[in-house]
Amino acid sequence: MIRNDVAITPQLVKEHGLTPDEYKRFVDLIGRTPTITELGIVSAMWNEHCSYKSSRLHLRGLPTSAPWVIQGPGENAGVIDIGDGLACIFKMESHNHPSFIEPYQGATTGVGGILRDVFTMGARPIAALNFLRFGEPDHPKTGHLVSGVVAGIGGYGNSFGVPTVGGSVGFHPRYNGNILVNAMAVGLARTDEIFYAAATGIGNPIVYLGSKTGRDGIHGATMASAEFDDASDEKRPTVQVGDPFAEKLLLEACLELMKSGAVIAIQDMGAAGLTSSAVEMGAKGNLGIELDLDKVPCREEGMTAYEMMLSESQERMLMVLKPGMEAEAEAIFVKWGLDFAVIGRTTDTLRFVVKHQGALMADLPIKELGDQAPLYDRPHVPTPPRPVIAPDSVVAPISDAEALIRLVGSPDQCSKRWVWEQYDHLILGNTVQMPGGDAAVVRVENGPKGLALTTDVTPRYCEADPVAGGKQAVAEAWRNITAVGGTPLAITDNLNFGSPERPEVMGQFVGCLKGIAEACRALDFPVVSGNVSLYNETNGQGILPTPAIGGVGLLDDVTVHASIAFKREGDAVILIGNTEGWLGQSIYLAEICGREEGAPPPVDLAAERRNGDFVRQLIRSGQVDTVHDCADGGLALTLAEMAMAGGIGASITGEIDGLASHAFLFGEDQARYVLAVSQEAATDLLYEAAAIGVPAALLGVTGGASLILPGEQTISVSALKTAHESWLPDYMAGKA
Amino acid sequence: MKSAVIVFPGSNREGDVLRALSQAGSQVEKVWHAETALPSGTDLVVLPGGFSYGDYLRCGAIAGRASVMDAVREHAARGGLVLGICNGFQILCESGLLPGILMRNANLKFICHRQFLRVERNDTAFTKRYAQGQAIDVCLAHGEGNYTADAETLRRLEGDGRVAFRYCDATGAVTADANRNGSMNAIAGIYSEKLNVLGMMPHPENLIETLVGGTDGRGLFESLVSSVARAA
Numbered sequence: 001m002i003r004n005d006v007a008i009t010p011q012l013v014k015e016h017g018l019t020p021d022e023y024k025r026f027v028d029l030i031g032r033t034p035t036i037t038e039l040g041i042v043s044a045m046w047n048e049h050c051s052y053k054s055s056r057l058h059l060r061g062l063p064t065s066a067p068w069v070i071q072g073p074g075e076n077a078g079v080i081d082i083g084d085g086l087a088c089i090f091k092m093e094s095h096n097h098p099s100f101i102e103p104y105q106g107a108t109t110g111v112g113g114i115l116r117d118v119f120t121m122g123a124r125p126i127a128a129l130n131f132l133r134f135g136e137p138d139h140p141k142t143g144h145l146v147s148g149v150v151a152g153i154g155g156y157g158n159s160f161g162v163p164t165v166g167g168s169v170g171f172h173p174r175y176n177g178n179i180l181v182n183a184m185a186v187g188l189a190r191t192d193e194i195f196y197a198a199a200t201g202i203g204n205p206i207v208y209l210g211s212k213t214g215r216d217g218i219h220g221a222t223m224a225s226a227e228f229d230d231a232s233d234e235k236r237p238t239v240q241v242g243d244p245f246a247e248k249l250l251l252e253a254c255l256e257l258m259k260s261g262a263v264i265a266i267q268d269m270g271a272a273g274l275t276s277s278a279v280e281m282g283a284k285g286n287l288g289i290e291l292d293l294d295k296v297p298c299r300e301e302g303m304t305a306y307e308m309m310l311s312e313s314q315e316r317m318l319m320v321l322k323p324g325m326e327a328e329a330e331a332i333f334v335k336w337g338l339d340f341a342v343i344g345r346t347t348d349t350l351r352f353v354v355k356h357q358g359a360l361m362a363d364l365p366i367k368e369l370g371d372q373a374p375l376y377d378r379p380h381v382p383t384p385p386r387p388v389i390a391p392d393s394v395v396a397p398i399s400d401a402e403a404l405i406r407l408v409g410s411p412d413q414c415s416k417r418w419v420w421e422q423y424d425h426l427i428l429g430n431t432v433q434m435p436g437g438d439a440a441v442v443r444v445e446n447g448p449k450g451l452a453l454t455t456d457v458t459p460r461y462c463e464a465d466p467v468a469g470g471k472q473a474v475a476e477a478w479r480n481i482t483a484v485g486g487t488p489l490a491i492t493d494n495l496n497f498g499s500p501e502r503p504e505v506m507g508q509f510v511g512c513l514k515g516i517a518e519a520c521r522a523l524d525f526p527v528v529s530g531n532v533s534l535y536n537e538t539n540g541q542g543i544l545p546t547p548a549i550g551g552v553g554l555l556d557d558v559t560v561h562a563s564i565a566f567k568r569e570g571d572a573v574i575l576i577g578n579t580e581g582w583l584g585q586s587i588y589l590a591e592i593c594g595r596e597e598g599a600p601p602p603v604d605l606a607a608e609r610r611n612g613d614f615v616r617q618l619i620r621s622g623q624v625d626t627v628h629d630c631a632d633g634g635l636a637l638t639l640a641e642m643a644m645a646g647g648i649g650a651s652i653t654g655e656i657d658g659l660a661s662h663a664f665l666f667g668e669d670q671a672r673y674v675l676a677v678s679q680e681a682a683t684d685l686l687y688e689a690a691a692i693g694v695p696a697a698l699l700g701v702t703g704g705a706s707l708i709l710p711g712e713q714t715i716s717v718s719a720l721k722t723a724h725e726s727w728l729p730d731y732m733a734g735k736a
Numbered sequence: 737m738k739s740a741v742i743v744f745p746g747s748n749r750e751g752d753v754l755r756a757l758s759q760a761g762s763q764v765e766k767v768w769h770a771e772t773a774l775p776s777g778t779d780l781v782v783l784p785g786g787f788s789y790g791d792y793l794r795c796g797a798i799a800g801r802a803s804v805m806d807a808v809r810e811h812a813a814r815g816g817l818v819l820g821i822c823n824g825f826q827i828l829c830e831s832g833l834l835p836g837i838l839m840r841n842a843n844l845k846f847i848c849h850r851q852f853l854r855v856e857r858n859d860t861a862f863t864k865r866y867a868q869g870q871a872i873d874v875c876l877a878h879g880e881g882n883y884t885a886d887a888e889t890l891r892r893l894e895g896d897g898r899v900a901f902r903y904c905d906a907t908g909a910v911t912a913d914a915n916r917n918g919s920m921n922a923i924a925g926i927y928s929e930k931l932n933v934l935g936m937m938p939h940p941e942n943l944i945e946t947l948v949g950g951t952d953g954r955g956l957f958e959s960l961v962s963s964v965a966r967a968a
Contacts, residue, residue, distance in 0.1 A: 160748070422848070427749060
């Protein structure tokens with residue numbers, strides 16, 4: 001039992017993750033020594049996770065508006081207009097630290113949190129995606145973490161009833177001590193039925209909804225704002241436990257209540273629980289909030305104000321209700337078997353007042369808790385440029401065919417079927433493009449529209465050149481949406497980095513953001529929501545800089561889309577975009593030559609736009625139904641994936657004079673797509689491309705049971721498939 | 737035809753089956769689990785997929801004892817049609833309407849994938865639109881779909897022609913590889929003695945349109961609609 005009058009010692013301040021300067025700032029702000037409850041509240045509001053104190057300054061540089069943006073960053077999720085009176089509401093968020101400590105629960109609560117962010121705004125979730133990075137496969141913890149995280153994501157999403165339609169899974173030793181679990185949720189609402197967090201009206205009831213409050217997750221957000229060390233396993237009690245069944249009920253009850261017209265404002269209790277949700281509702285609405293904790297439904301007896309304010313128990317919501325509608329609202333929650341309690345009211349004092357058992361536990365200025373949070377311009381140094389590796393300086397150690405077989409079966413490039421078969425990707429009956437393509441495609445309600453969804457970033461590019469890597473991450477998301485025929489509309493970003501207190505890490509952060517901002521501007525692809533996860537670092541070793549991009553695009557007619565599979569024998573195979581054989585930071589250089597070296601491929605945003613717009617128009621006009629974006633592993637991997645997906649081979653004869661075949665096949669030049677079209681259409685297509693200055697070249701023809709690379713190197717599609725499909729199941733069974 | 741789709745707390749494929757039934761030409765009404773009677777004139781009761789009560793006890797155990805289930809049992813006893821899909825199949829087993837139980841999948845993981853089923857007989861209200869022995873392409877998504885029953889029950893099910901569907905490959909061959917959840921006798925669905933109650937793990941309701949993978953699932957819903965029309 002923590003009494004409210006315990007003495008605030010420097011040690012206690014430190015344990016709450018506040019620096020002496022930050023504590024002094026808080027004391028100056030309130031003009032007295034805080035109570036322990038108040039110290040808890042400020043530690044929750046001013047940690048990195050909630051206050052963005054190291055990142056806020058730099059996030060301001062991101063473009064966040066466009067005519068179709070209804071709500072940019074700052075709310076529970078971003079909102080874009082997709083026409084017909086419908087809005088798409090989406091966000092991606094990390095649950096990295098908890099997932100490393102307890103992979104199943106860490107991942108489930110990550111999924112639960114992001115779903116809540118979306119339905120808090122009035123949207124019914126229609127799709128989930130994720131972005132996962134694990135340590136090297138040989139690391140003793142990796143298999144266990146993969147198994148737990150995947151089961152956790154499935155366990156939550158499957159039960160909740162949202163299809164998990166896409167994602168990315170990769171491995172690298174730099175994630176040995178800090179895995180990444182980023183979850184994205186996408187929902188639909190009517191544009192005139194979107195709900196926000198800002199409270200309005202004085203004296204309105206504040207209602208607590210959902211599951212009861214327990215002692216789980218206390219200080220979770222503070223834990224997520226610190227580096228790990230060898231004793232990190234001891235932080236297991238700070239991980240929350242997810243209950244997808246409760247969340248499903250909460251979703252249905254909230255949407256039903258919203259329809260009734262009783263809801264003025266709503267905020268989910270995520271990181272920092274009741275504290276952060278109550279403060280945000282008041283601060284955004286320029287109102288004070290008074291809470292009576294005696295009314296809070298508790299799971300355990302004897303909970304103190306401190307514990308209730310910092311609990312991160314899951315599946316809870318806070319709402320401001322229209323006065324007089326309490327009974328109607330309560331009936332809906334009782335029907336769904338959920339707790340409903342009026343726990344406070346809005347005031348005109350601009351104070352955040354917390355009472356418990358008749359005593360005043362906290363009385364703080366509400367706006368300052370957010371506005372006056374520390375803001376740091378941390379020192380940052382740019383990442384030194386890496387040398388450009390000339391294509392002819394890389395000698396091929398093995399044949400192209402051998403290299404391709406090895407790449408399709410490598411941990412990063414192999415099929416992730418073992419993962420996505422554990423996710424229900426077919427529920428709701430709207431999944432048009434399943435996992436395994438460029439972007440997932442889901443139909444919007446009964447059509448005709450569809451959404452294209454993807455998560456992307458190439459961390460090794462970001463490590464070598466943060467600005468180029470940031471640009472590439474956005475460009476690749478844009479390209480993946482384009483490759484299915486979608487018009488890219490907006491992104492959510494999940495910025496995963498090491499400790500911001502190291503200038504070189506801060507330099508990566510600043511550089512990546514610069515690249516992201518530049519690409520978003522050039523491609524009309526604004527950032528509407530996001531999340532920053534710093535301190536992904538263990539014993540001084542940070543992760544690769546990993547700004548994951550979640551992209552959303554629109555298909556006006558979802559029946560007109562492209563997929564990667566070769567569909568017919570005898571189609572012409574065409575490459576769009578320029579090829580220079582860029583091997584620096586390529587998969588080929590890393591996997592086949594064992595060198596993670598050089599500068600990453602440059603990103604020409606004008607070329608991206610020109611080439612992409614050309615490809616999209618070909619899909620939309622019905623001229624092309626087979627497209628794959630050319631990314632990791634270059635042309636060879638792209639062709640192999642198209643052949644495997646369709647069960648049809650291809651004979652590739654096109655080459656570039658003076659370029660070694662392995663540079664031609666495995667170079668990772670950007671802004672490229674591979675298309676397959678009928679021979680008749682190919683002639684027109686090449687002519688059209690030439691007319692508007694889009695580089696396009698005939699590579700060969702589809703057909704047969706083998707992929708034949710230049711120089712008569714033949715690999716059977718079945719051999720490719722065997723290599724592609726076997727690594728991950730074998731690894732998880734302890735055989736690889 | 738009038739169908740009633742029962743919604744339990746945690747049901748999550750009720751919208752999918754509602755769409756399939758409407759498309760096949762049935763009127764459909766959702767019925768909350770706390771009701772004690774079915775809408776009058778109900779021809780078909782559907783227990784949809786999902787995780788009723790979170791599957792926190794045994795799958796379907798709590799829903800099998802919901803108040804609406806008495807009405808469902810009466811409907812079945814009168815010879816009314818009942819279809820339980822996935823969690824609905826689990827609920828039928830827990831409520832005593834069908835024998836056996838669904839255990840955890842053989843690999844102890846949730847699995848979601850496309851799956852062929854062999855139609856064992858096409859003379860029931862559920863399968864008229866299929867050919868006997870036809871391999872139909874549907875979707876499967878469950879963690880506990882491993883059909884298990886004692887030897888006597890299995891003998892009875894087989895002897896009375898009550899196996900509705902078996903997991904098979906694209907050619908209709910029942911192979912070990914095709915039976916990924918490890919069900920006894922590769923059983924994917926079974927009938928009640930009077931053939932008016934069907935429980936099945938796979939989801940025909942998710943394969944009703946070319947755009948989202950195929951139309952093999954339609955036959956089941958169209959069979960039901962035409963059976964009821966003929967009986968009327």
